[in-house]
Amino acid sequence: MPELPEVETVVRGLASRMTGRRIARLDLHRADLRWPIPRGLRRKAEGRRIEAVRRRAKYILIHLEDGGVLLLHLGMSGRLTIVNAEDRTPPELHDHVVFTLDDGTRIRFNDQRRFGVLDYLRAEALEKHPLLRELGPEPLDPGFTGERLAAALTGKRTPLKAALLDQQIVAGLGNIYVSEVLYHAGLSPRRLARTVTLERARRLVLAIREVLERAIAAGGSSLRNYVQASGELGYFQHQWAVYGREGEPCPGCDCGGGIRRIVQSNRSTFYCVKRQR
DNA sequence: ACGAGAACCTGTTTGC
DNA sequence: TGCAAACAGGTTCTCG
Numbered sequence: 001m002p003e004l005p006e007v008e009t010v011v012r013g014l015a016s017r018m019t020g021r022r023i024a025r026l027d028l029h030r031a032d033l034r035w036p037i038p039r040g041l042r043r044k045a046e047g048r049r050i051e052a053v054r055r056r057a058k059y060i061l062i063h064l065e066d067g068g069v070l071l072l073h074l075g076m077s078g079r080l081t082i083v084n085a086e087d088r089t090p091p092e093l094h095d096h097v098v099f100t101l102d103d104g105t106r107i108r109f110n111d112q113r114r115f116g117v118l119d120y121l122r123a124e125a126l127e128k129h130p131l132l133r134e135l136g137p138e139p140l141d142p143g144f145t146g147e148r149l150a151a152a153l154t155g156k157r158t159p160l161k162a163a164l165l166d167q168q169i170v171a172g173l174g175n176i177y178v179s180e181v182l183y184h185a186g187l188s189p190r191r192l193a194r195t196v197t198l199e200r201a202r203r204l205v206l207a208i209r210e211v212l213e214r215a216i217a218a219g220g221s222s223l224r225n226y227v228q229a230s231g232e233l234g235y236f237q238h239q240w241a242v243y244g245r246e247g248e249p250c251p252g253c254d255c256g257g258g259i260r261r262i263v264q265s266n267r268s269t270f271y272c273v274k275r276q277r
Numbered sequence: 278a279c280g281a282g283a284a285c286c287t288g289t290t291t292g293c
Numbered sequence: 294t295g296c297a298a299a300c301a302g303g304t305t306c307t308c309g
Contacts (some may be wrong), residue, residue, distance in 0.1 A: 003302060034285075034304080058303080077302055079285080094287085113286045115303060131304090145293060162282065168302080176302055243302090270302085 003076040004139070004172030005215035007058045008079055013233040015053040017082055017105055018062065022049050025100035033096060033116045034075065041120050044068055045099075056126075057135050057171035059117075065125045071131070074266045075115030081108045082089045083233045086267035139208045144170065146202030153201065162266050163193035170208065172208040176243045177215070183206045183252070188276045189262070189269045242270040251273055 023038070024046045028037055042258030049065040062070040073172035075081075085104025097109040097118055102228060109116070121129050136152065137144040152169045153160075163169055164178045174183065182189050196204065218238065227233060241251050248263040249268060250272040 006302080029306055075286095076301070109285095112288070113303095114299090115286070115302095156279090162280085165303090169300080266283090268301095 002078065003124070003174035003177050004055075004058060005177070005212055005219055007060060007074065007172075008053055008216050009219035010054040010074075010233040011053055011060055013082070014060070014062070014107070017094040017227075018050045018053055018099075018101065018107070020050065021105070022047060022102040023064075023099055025098075025099070027098040033111060033114045033118055034073075035117065035119075037097075037118050038120050042069075045070060046118055047148050056132055057138070057167060058133045059132065061126075063123060069121050069123050069126065071117065071121060071129070073117035073131075075111060075113060075117070076111040078109065078111040078116040080233045081110065082106075082158055082227050082233065083108060083231055085229075086242065105179070118240065134168050136166075136168045137170060139170050139172055139212060141207075144205060144208075146198055146205045149195065149205055150198045150201035153193040153196045157202070159189060160187060160191045160193050160194055161189035161269050162194060164204075173208070174210070175267050176238075176240065177211060178264075179243045180211050180240055182276060183271060184211055186276055187242070188273075189264065189271050220239050223274060242272065246268060 017120055024047075026042045030043060031037060041152055044225065045064065045068070048068065050062060051065050052063040054061045054063065058073060060072040060074075062072070064070070081090040083106040085106075091108065091109060094112045095108045095110045096114070099107040101107070110120070117131070118273050119131070126132060137148060149170065153163055156163050164181065165171050165175065179189070181204065185200070185204045187196070187204065205252065215238065242259050245251070245259045248259050250257040250259065253275060255272065255274045259270055260269075262269050
């Protein structure tokens, strides 16, 4: 599930509970997720005060007082759950990592498929980290403009859908929000990226901002302080226009089109053939 | 260098 | 009912 809006919601929830606290304990229940968890991570984290929790693309960055940074990625199935100090609920299957804060709060990192990541780096080397180095612009930053997107798409022979999933072109969109954004921009997912010139790129940038901001707002408003009663972070009711709606009528207008599902690079895309060109 | 597809893992749903 | 195939919201790696 986790695309940019979900990760942003998770980061806000984590920040409210972690900032200023110390990591009293870090329990690693296995030695790897997608990749090995660095040796010595526990020693580098335990006892340190948390200065800030930030997001870059779909990565969660937990900044420690000494300049260390914990980098988390939720992959396909990762979820974070906040467990209050007095809650004695035992660990669940696939709870691979558990943070315990100095006030007794626990944060469980559960990841069934283990495509997630836990790494450690130094703040001064953030830009050089192999996972962060190649990332494209943040879609909600003012620097992400139609001009910049058009330039990034120039000459690309790949379908627009695949280009927008490419984190080097814009960082944070995933399979669901790409379908949503293309619907709102009125552009076909099958259109070649290189045919997106300035006017269309501007439309796309507006659609990207609108869809992401609305999703973040929905996350914030439907969770009490971004934490569900269960303690789970980042899960909220979405109102998707096209994703998962194969066969339903086009929701946004009376064009009479139906939502079709196609497969592009082995992943589902949903769109309205009539409205999106 | 680019783009398509496989691979990484586990679990659930779908279709014969 | 049972079993295999398809599918799931991400990213990297390999190959042509």
